[in-house]
Amino acid sequence: MAPLSQALSPQLVDSGKNDGRSRYVYSGTVDPDWVVGSIPHGGYVLGLLVASTMKCQRQTKHKDPIHVTAHFMQPTAKSDYRVEIEVIRTGSRFSNLTANLVQEGETKVLTHMIFGTLPPFDALPSSNKHENIPPTHPLYKPIPLVSHPRSTFSEELQYKYGRFRKYVRRAEDHALRTRNKSKLTAPSGTHDGGLESGAWWEMMQDEGGIGLSMMPFFADIFENTPALLSEAHGDGTMFMWYPTMVMTLEFKRQLPPQDTPGVSNRTLGVYSKGSFLEHGRHDIYGEVWSSPGNIGEGDGRDAGDESWKRDMRCVAVTGQMALSVPLAINKSKGEKKAKL
Template sequence: MAPSFAEATAVRAIDSHTYAVDLNTEWCVGSVPHGGVITSVFLRVAATHFSTTLAAQNQPHTISLHIEFLRRTQEGAATLTVRDVKLGRQTSTIQVSLSQEGREEVVGYLTRSNIDTESGLSLKTQWTLQPAPRPPPVDFAMLAGGEDPNWIEETDKPFPKFRKVSHRVRNFLPRAGQVMPGVVDQWLCFESGEPFTDESIGFVSDHFPSVIGGLWRTERKDKPPAFWFPTAVLNLDIKKTLPPEGIDWLFTRVRPKSIKNGRMDLEVVILDMAGEVVALSHHVVLVVGAERNLAARRTSTKI
C-alpha cells in the first residue's frame, strides 16, 4: 500500500541541523522521486527547523523557496543538512542541502516569516488569469463524484507505470478542453483524501498534466513519445497560508513561454477554493527521453 503524502514527506531530526527522510518508490517518476515531493520535503524541513531549533524566531511560514536540482535523486534514505544563513526580526533564510550516498543532489534556500503578523502597503492589482477566458466554475460538492458539468477527471493518464506518482493524485480537467494548446488548467486533490497543507504547496507546484501533449498534437499531429521532464530549478513565491486543517482542493494553471532545444520554462499559478492566489511558481525544466530516468548512474558530476 502506498504511503500517504504526509508519510512520504515525513522528516525526522538527527540533530539540531540535520534531518532524515525516506523517499518512497510510489511517489516516483520512474526511478526518481518526484520533484514536487522533494520540494515539499524541503518545506517540511524548514517547518520542523523553525518549530524546534529556531522556534524563538516566531517565523512559522515559508514565503519563498529556490531549489536547484543538481543530480538525480533516488528512492530510499536521504539526509538534509540545514545552514542558518540569516536570522532576522522580519524574515530569516536557511540553506538546505539533500544528500544520498555521499552525493549532494539538491540544494535550496528558503525564507521564513510570519504571514499572520505581516503589515504594510496593500493594493488591488486587478490581476486576472491569462489568457482569457477564466476557467469555468466548479461545484466542489459534485466534483469528486464526477458529476460537475464543467470538469472531468483525467483517468487515462499517460505512461502510468512510469509516472507512478500520478496514481497518488486525482486531477480534473475542463470538459470542454483547455483554453488553448500549451495551457493546462486543473483542479486536484490527493487520492488518499488527505487535505492540502502549507507543505503540500511544493508538491502542487510541480504536479500537473504535461503541457507538451497539446502542443505536440497541434504541431505534429500524432501522439507524443515518453518524455521525462527533470526540473533543474524551481522557485516558489507563497502569498497566503492554508488553514491549519488544510483544504481539499487546489487549482493550478500551467503555461510555458518557450520550449527550445530540450529546455522549457513553466509558470504555475496556484489558487485556493475561493479563487485567491496561494502561490506562484517558475521552473526551468529539461525535456529528455524517458530512458535517461532509468539509466545507470554515472560516477561523474553530470546529471
C-alpha cells in the same frame, strides 16, 4: 508507501551550532510510490526539504515558508536521504536558510529558503495604500481555470506517474487545451502566444487536508510545454521525461482551514503557461489556487453562477527551467541508482 502527508516525514537526527549559525540534520527514506518513471518526483523531493525546514523553524517567530529557490543538481534515488540545514540570518521579518538534500554522500538538491509569517487565507487587505490588489479591484486577477470542479471528472493518470496515482485524482480543464489549438490558426497579433494548461488535483487519502509542505508537489505537476505543443498539433502523448533543473516557489498565504465554507481543503487548482522552447529546454510559469470544491462536487451555487472565481485565492506561484529527454534515460538512471 503512504499518502503524501505521511510520505513527507523527515526526522531530526542532529542539531547544533557552527560559527554561531544554527544547523540541523534530518533524515528519512524516499517513499517509492512518489516517483515519475524510475526517479523520485521533483516536487515530492522538494517537499521533503520544505517539511524539514518547517520542523526546525517550528519554535521560532518565522514559522512559515515564504520563498524557495531550488537547484536540482543530480537525479535523486529511491533510497535514504539527509537534509542538511543552516540558518544563515534571522531578521525582524524574515529568516534565510539553506537546505540541501544529500544521498550516498552526494548533494542532489540545493535550496535557499526564506521564512516569515504568511497572512491567513482570508486575511483582510492592508490599510496602507497600494499594498494590495483585492478581489473587488478592477485589476484583480481571477483564477485562470475556466471550469468549476463540479463540471469536471477524474481522468486516468499516465503510467509514468507510478503508484502515487492511487493517492490523487486529476480533472483537466479542457477549455485551456482548446485555447491552445485555436492559437495555431488565429491571425497573428490576436493572442500572446505560449501554451496553457490547468487542472484540479485532489488528495484522496490525506484526511487532514493539504499542508504547506505539500505545496511543492502541486507546483510541479502541470503539463510541460513540449507535451502541450505535441497535443496542440494533434500528435498525441509524448513519452518523454521533463526533469526540473531550477524551480522557484513563492507562498502567498496560508491554506484554507478545514471546514472553510465554499473552499475545499483537499483540492487545489493548478494553472501553467510555457512561452519559450529551445531544443527541449523550456520555461514554465505556474499558479496554485484554492478550489471551491472537490472534483465532481458542487459548492451550493447555481451552475451558471460564476462568482466562485472571485472567491478563490492564489496560494502560490512558481517558475521553472526544465529539460526534455527520452523516458528511457529516466529508466536507466533509476536502475543505476537502485544498483548502487
